[in-house]
Amino acid sequence: MSQFTLSVNGETRSIDIAGDTPLLWVLRDHLQLVGSKFGCGIGQCGACTVHLDGEPTRACITPVSDIGQRKITTIEGLSANGEHPLQIAWRELDVPQCGYCQAGQIMTAAALLKKSPRPSDQEIDAELEGNLCRCGTYLRIRAGIHRAAEIAAARETA
Amino acid sequence: MNNPAPQNPSRRAFIRNSALLGGGLVLGVYVTQTDTFKHWIAKPDEAADSVEFKPNAFIRIAPDGTVTLISKQPEIGQGIKTSLPMVIAEELEVDWRDVVIVQGDLDPVYGSQSAGGSRSTPTNYEEFHRLGATARNLLIQAAAQIWQVPADNLQARDSAVHDPASGRKLSFGELTTTAAGLPLPPPGEVKLKDPKDFKLLGTRIGGVDNPAIVTGKPLFGIDVQLPGLRYATYVKSPAFGGKVVSANLDEIKALPGIVDAFSIDGTENLKGLLPGVAIVADSSWAAFRARQQLRIVWDEGKVAEQSWADFSRQAQALSKQVGAEVLRKDGDTDAALKTAAKAVEAAYQYPFISHASIEPQNATVWFKDGGVEIWAPTQNPEAGQKIVTETLGIPKEKITLHITRSGGGFGRRLIPDYLIEAVAIAQRIDAPVKLTWTREDDLQHDQYRAGGFHFLRGGLNEQGKLIAWHNHFITFSHPVFKDGKNSLELGSGANLSGDEFPGRWVENCLLEQTPLACGIPMGPWRAPRSNVLAWVFHSFIDELAHAGGRDPLEFRMEILGDQGFLPGSGEQGIPYDVNRMKHVLQHVAEKAEWGKKTYPRGQGQGIAFHFSHRGYIAQVAEVTVSPDGKLKVDRVVVSTDIGAQIVNLSGAENQVQGSVIDGLGALMFQELDIDKGRIVQSNFGDYPMIRIADAPTRIDVHFLKTDFPVTGLGEPALPPLAPAVCNAIYAATGIRVRQLPLSRTDLSWS
Ligand code: FES
Ligand code: FES
Numbered sequence: 001m002s003q004f005t006l007s008v009n010g011e012t013r014s015i016d017i018a019g020d021t022p023l024l025w026v027l028r029d030h031l032q033l034v035g036s037k038f039g040c041g042i043g044q045c046g047a048c049t050v051h052l053d054g055e056p057t058r059a060c061i062t063p064v065s066d067i068g069q070r071k072i073t074t075i076e077g078l079s080a081n082g083e084h085p086l087q088i089a090w091r092e093l094d095v096p097q098c099g100y101c102q103a104g105q106i107m108t109a110a111a112l113l114k115k116s117p118r119p120s121d122q123e124i125d126a127e128l129e130g131n132l133c134r135c136g137t138y139l140r141i142r143a144g145i146h147r148a149a150e151i152a153a154a155r156e157t158a
Numbered sequence: 159m160n161n162p163a164p165q166n167p168s169r170r171a172f173i174r175n176s177a178l179l180g181g182g183l184v185l186g187v188y189v190t191q192t193d194t195f196k197h198w199i200a201k202p203d204e205a206a207d208s209v210e211f212k213p214n215a216f217i218r219i220a221p222d223g224t225v226t227l228i229s230k231q232p233e234i235g236q237g238i239k240t241s242l243p244m245v246i247a248e249e250l251e252v253d254w255r256d257v258v259i260v261q262g263d264l265d266p267v268y269g270s271q272s273a274g275g276s277r278s279t280p281t282n283y284e285e286f287h288r289l290g291a292t293a294r295n296l297l298i299q300a301a302a303q304i305w306q307v308p309a310d311n312l313q314a315r316d317s318a319v320h321d322p323a324s325g326r327k328l329s330f331g332e333l334t335t336t337a338a339g340l341p342l343p344p345p346g347e348v349k350l351k352d353p354k355d356f357k358l359l360g361t362r363i364g365g366v367d368n369p370a371i372v373t374g375k376p377l378f379g380i381d382v383q384l385p386g387l388r389y390a391t392y393v394k395s396p397a398f399g400g401k402v403v404s405a406n407l408d409e410i411k412a413l414p415g416i417v418d419a420f421s422i423d424g425t426e427n428l429k430g431l432l433p434g435v436a437i438v439a440d441s442s443w444a445a446f447r448a449r450q451q452l453r454i455v456w457d458e459g460k461v462a463e464q465s466w467a468d469f470s471r472q473a474q475a476l477s478k479q480v481g482a483e484v485l486r487k488d489g490d491t492d493a494a495l496k497t498a499a500k501a502v503e504a505a506y507q508y509p510f511i512s513h514a515s516i517e518p519q520n521a522t523v524w525f526k527d528g529g530v531e532i533w534a535p536t537q538n539p540e541a542g543q544k545i546v547t548e549t550l551g552i553p554k555e556k557i558t559l560h561i562t563r564s565g566g567g568f569g570r571r572l573i574p575d576y577l578i579e580a581v582a583i584a585q586r587i588d589a590p591v592k593l594t595w596t597r598e599d600d601l602q603h604d605q606y607r608a609g610g611f612h613f614l615r616g617g618l619n620e621q622g623k624l625i626a627w628h629n630h631f632i633t634f635s636h637p638v639f640k641d642g643k644n645s646l647e648l649g650s651g652a653n654l655s656g657d658e659f660p661g662r663w664v665e666n667c668l669l670e671q672t673p674l675a676c677g678i679p680m681g682p683w684r685a686p687r688s689n690v691l692a693w694v695f696h697s698f699i700d701e702l703a704h705a706g707g708r709d710p711l712e713f714r715m716e717i718l719g720d721q722g723f724l725p726g727s728g729e730q731g732i733p734y735d736v737n738r739m740k741h742v743l744q745h746v747a748e749k750a751e752w753g754k755k756t757y758p759r760g761q762g763q764g765i766a767f768h769f770s771h772r773g774y775i776a777q778v779a780e781v782t783v784s785p786d787g788k789l790k791v792d793r794v795v796v797s798t799d800i801g802a803q804i805v806n807l808s809g810a811e812n813q814v815q816g817s818v819i820d821g822l823g824a825l826m827f828q829e830l831d832i833d834k835g836r837i838v839q840s841n842f843g844d845y846p847m848i849r850i851a852d853a854p855t856r857i858d859v860h861f862l863k864t865d866f867p868v869t870g871l872g873e874p875a876l877p878p879l880a881p882a883v884c885n886a887i888y889a890a891t892g893i894r895v896r897q898l899p900l901s902r903t904d905l906s907w908s
Contacts, residue, residue, distance in 0.1 A: 001414075018414065018415075018443070018444075018447075020447070021441070021443045022443065025441060025442050025443040028442070029389065029441045029442050029443070030441065032383055033374070034374070034376050034380075034381040034383070035373070035374015035375070036374070037378075037380070037516075037517070037565070038380065038442075038518065038594070039516050039517075039518070039597065039842075040597040040841055040842050041446075041596060041597055041841075042597070042841055042842070042843060044841060044842035044843055045516065045597075045842055047516060074374065075372075075373065075374035076373065076374045078373075082369060082372060082373040086372075087372040087373065090368065090371075090372045091364055091368045091369060091372060092364075094362065094363075094364040094365055094368065094808040094809070094812065095368075096235075096365055096367075096368055096371050096372075097235035097236070097237070097566075097812055097813075097816055098233075098234060098235025098515075098516070098517070098563070098564060098565050098566045098567075099235070099365070099367060099368070099371035099377070099563070099565070100235075100378060100516045100517045100565030100566065101516055101565075102371050102372060103371075103372075103374050106372060121855075124850070125850050125851040126851070128850045129849055129850060129851055130849075131849075131850070132516065132842065132847050132849065133516075133850075134514060134515060134516040134565075134566045134820075134847065135235045135516075135566060135816050135820075136815065136816035136817070136818070136819025136820050136823070136848070136853070137812065137815075137816065138819060138849075138850045138853035139815055139819075139853060139854075139856075139857060140812065140815070141850065142850070
């Protein structure tokens with residue numbers, strides 16, 4: 001067991017835990033942040049995607065000891081009131097079916113929009129390749145990202 | 159047929175003011191509730207009876223005007239938690255913004271709560287109209303009493319009762335006390351709305367949990383948090399049903415974070431509590447990490463001799479013999495094939511596949527106060543309760559079952575194996591316990607969609623008309639546990655019906671079936687049977703159409719013929735409305751401009767249709783196959799006839815698009831190998847699932863409005879996809895796909 005001090009969604013959290021514990025289980029079992037999901041545990045499905053200093057990262061294969069000073073953002077901390085353009089677009093277009101993969105989809109998409117505010121379908125497909133949606137909401141995910149880009153652009157000009 | 163009687167016209171749901179008190183506990187999944195633990199703890203319904211209006215178990219109206227509707231069916235991604243309450247809200251004339259939806263626990267007051275077979279909508283639709291209309295009737299009567307005017311003069315709309323003569327209104331909230339004191343109206347006096355006046359049904363309403371989903375609030379079974387929660391993992395024999403001989407439990411118990419480790423004898427029920435070793439820890443990771451050190455000696459039994467390669471060899475051998483069972487025999491198929499102008503022979507096969515719902519199986523169980531409380535992502539809470547009683551002898555009254563949202567179902571969560579495992583483990587722990595399966599557990603201990611082998615012969619006459627059809631289906635049986643012992647039965651979804659199209663349509667038709675005994679558990683996978691039978695039959699029909707130089711659409715229309723309506727054969731027979739099918743088939747052809755476009759080599763259209771789960775669906779796929787054999791589905795056009803009313807247009811469209819993508823994923827990628835009685839694949843690395851880049855560019859969904867009863871949409875749109883795509887591949891390349899998944903066939907051309 002070792003002591004770790006993590007920055008999670010802007011808050012400092014200290015925990016005493018084995019260093020090999022994946023960030024996903026630290027979030028879910030120890031910090032009660034269950035928005036990041038367990039799907040495969042081997043970096044194949046993207047359900048656990050969080051941001052480390054803004055970079056989309058698979059929390060299930062990231063040991064807590066590897067995090068260091070990097071700032072962790074989870075779906076719970078993506079926006080203050082669920083008003084991130086992607087969250088708005090997701091509600092507007094009713095993207096989810098079961099909804100289990102969607103936190104991961106949104107976190108990956110949020111990072112994409114940061115580097116490419118108006119992504120093409122090809123860019124979306126390439127960037128979200130690592131996020132499985134077992135229910136098959138892929139067409140609405142594409143549409144949702146385009147819609148979020150519009151919302152974000154409108155905010156800029158407002 | 160047009161106006162079916164309500165399936166459950168009993169008055170059981172109308173237990174006034176007592177429904178939620180009679181043992182019912184409401185699990186409040188309130189989006190605003192942030193306290194981690196309280197969120198999950200059941201609490202009695204404490205609302206003061208005197209002011210709340212509760213006309214039945216499903217509706218509560220508070221004096222502040224909030225209308226709480228209970229969603230009784232499990233939500234597994236099919237959208238039922240939004241759509242069924244919409245039916246009540248429509249009749250109640252409540253503004254959707256005033257509605258709060260709460261997931262009901264398992265409670266007999268709600269009637270059946272199993273979500274399977276796309277039945278949730280058709281079995282509840284009529285009754286839910288009545289529930290809402292009855293409440294509306296009482297609210298109107300309450301206003302009539304207050305104003306002393308005839309009820310007939312009043313109207314309900316936008317969460318209030320209006321008096322058009324005077325322009326006054328009373329909100330539903332203001333009417334609760336008076337309404338609560340009124341007797342229920344006789345059912346004959348409750349008028350349902352005319353569908354032409356529907357304001358909510360048929361519109362696009364977003365899923366009620368969307369706000370919680372996009373902000374990461376706890377919703378799913380795996381998210382359950384309780385004070386002092388322990389975390390468990392359960393290790394079963396990789397060869398199905400194997401028994402524990404010994405395990406290094408003492409070593410495991412000494413590892414950090416471990417609360418306990420023990421073996422469970424279990425039963426022989428492949429859909430129940432199988433033998434295994436449980437590790438209980440103070441965190442999920444501590445349990446998973448300890449599992450890596452676990453050494454178990456198994457007695458694997460005879461199942462360890464089974465393999466797919468061997469099943470495959472047996473199937474080839476059996477195909478040369480007559481079938482064990484004849485499901486249909488019309489005319490003389492052998493004679494007709496001998497004299498046919500053209501005869502075609504082909505063999506089709508498909509593998510076992512997994513449900514792979516994205517939330518691994520899990521359940522949380524707490525033994526306390528002499529009872530047991532269970533939280534589970536389940537499609538079939540009744541089965542969950544039953545197996546706890548049967549296996550552990552815990553009486554029904556002692557079991558409280560909270561239905562959580564499920565991260566996908568597809569039929570997997572109809573089987574309560576994971577639930578009984580969690581209960582058996584928690585019974586030995588003095589704290590609440592959450593059992594979480596790893597992805598490897600989930601993939602290697604599923605209730606699989608059975609593989610199968612079809613040996614087909616078909617014959618055409620001089621005019622290219624289908625006159626003979628022979629199918630010998632080699633399928634699988636497995637041990638099914640009843641009354642304490644196992645007996646061999648056909649796997650769920652592994653049986654052919656004598657009525658399956660084109661049985662009943664072809665004058666010389668022979669359908670035979672021979673099962674191979676295996677020890678692999680099989681279960682319903684989205685659109686059981688249909689999900690592969692449609693592929694086999696519509697691919698072979700396409701082969702016959704091309705052999706006869708016929709247009710695939712015209713050939714199919716000719717087979718369907720002019721029979722109008724076909725009754726089912728025998729007790730289990732399946733009635734088939736031929737006109738409905740011809741209607742959607744023609745419609746899809748029109749929308750896809752069938753036969754009107756010319757394609758370069760490497761591109762093409764394919765067509766197929768299928769009837770299942772009371773839905774009539776036809777699809778056209780348009781594909782591009784690159785010279786090096788890479789498939790891209792450019793567009794799928796879907797025409798559906800699922801009856802008179804689409805409940806939630808947004809949800810319905812999502813289900814159809816999801817079915818198309820799911821069908822495409824199964825077609826392109828999914829395959830399990832069986833060796834030494836176990837599943838070879840272990841996770842998404844070696845069991846690939848469809849990803850975003852392989853999703854079709856476009857999916858056009860058309861709902862034909864007909865006069866028929868409404869039905870569900872979780873399943874029927876899936877089956878026609880695979881044959882439509884494979885027929886399009888043939889049109890594009892001349893390559894016929896006769897094995898699944900697609901990766902087994904080289905699609906390159908030059
Ligand atoms: S759970 Fe992390 S990628 Fe699947
Ligand atoms: S919505 Fe169910 S997995 Fe994506």
